[in-house]
Amino acid sequence: MNIALLTDTWHPFTNGVITHIEVLAEGLRSLGHQVLILASDPHTKHHYVDHEGVLHCPGFTLKRIYGYGIAFPFSFERLKILKAFNPDVIHIHNEFGMGTFGMLASRKLKLPMVYTLHTAYDDYLHYLAPKPFIPITKALSHGYVRLLANYSSITTGPSEKAAAYLKATKVTTPFYYIPNSVDLQRFDTNNIEPGIRQKIRHQYNIPDGHLTAIFVGRLGKEKSVETLLDLWKSSIQTNAPFCLMIVGDGPERDHLEQITMDAGIAHQIIFTGKIPYENMPQYYAAADVFVSASLTEMMSISLLEAQAMGLPVLQRLDQQSRNQVIDHVNGFVYSNAAEFEAHLKAFGQLSSLEWHDWQTRCRNHVARQGAEDLANHLLELYRQACGTK
Incomplete structure (x- = not known):
């Protein structure tokens, strides 16, 4: 099949949508299918296809949303390039400019459209x-999502939260649960060079023997990092052999750093800033x-990456994502500071053999969530969609 994947977010940014599309494209191509990624690029004035098969589409910058780009919603040149690709299906991953273009192109070229709700x-x-x-x-955002979803042949999402959101916006198009996936080749402990763990820990002055928790994500209000710091402050003693590494950047960083200083826990909290994605396996390994x-997560890709690297998960209870972390299998769900403290301290007391068992279970838990697994899930839906148009 020839499959067009449309997105308003793309490199140099890093987020779950971009990672999802890259993993999906990798899986589709490895199975012999052709993929064209159409992505907004506010830094170009002309459409062009790069060496990785990405069509860069002119647009503008959204300063209020991390500087992400939004493509202009229609372009005859873009439509011409898409038509020459001869797609069998159009799959939109963002709403905004590329979502609108996907709907218009689907109508113009008489092609089925699949819509994945990521947010x-x-x-x-x-x-x-x-x-x-x-x-x-x-109200306006609900109406726009409803317009795109009800036009689509099929909608998908990685959690019950996606289904609930679409239901709340009165979408009637069939919904299919498709879990997010992880690049199992990139996030593989066998690819970590000896000594990397200690090198990174020494770089950030993490004492030997200290249990190190890690959070990876954008430092925005919606990620509840302030809640995580409140939990830490109220449950972890300031002289306990624990530290928390916060990987990422965002508008809340200065505020969060001030919280750690005011709470007297700055010596236990490490803010690394933004780390290049290719280096992330090393940080999970540390x-x-x-x-x-x-x-707010549908299904956190960083959570999947951590498990692929053998890390168990402590996740705050979210009823609509409760099946993503299973107690005693790939981690624990906590509801309050006492539970957070109990689980973290229990991990701090594990023997080497017990750690090995946890790491094995976590890797096994995501072993069927690789690129080809995601591609096969969606290929079935693409074929179904092609039968409805």
């Missing part, structure tokens, strides 16, 4: 509008446990 936008409206305008912005307090 429950109600949790991100503060980036789009001042507080007094949140209600009307919410840690012992992945922790998160976020309730």
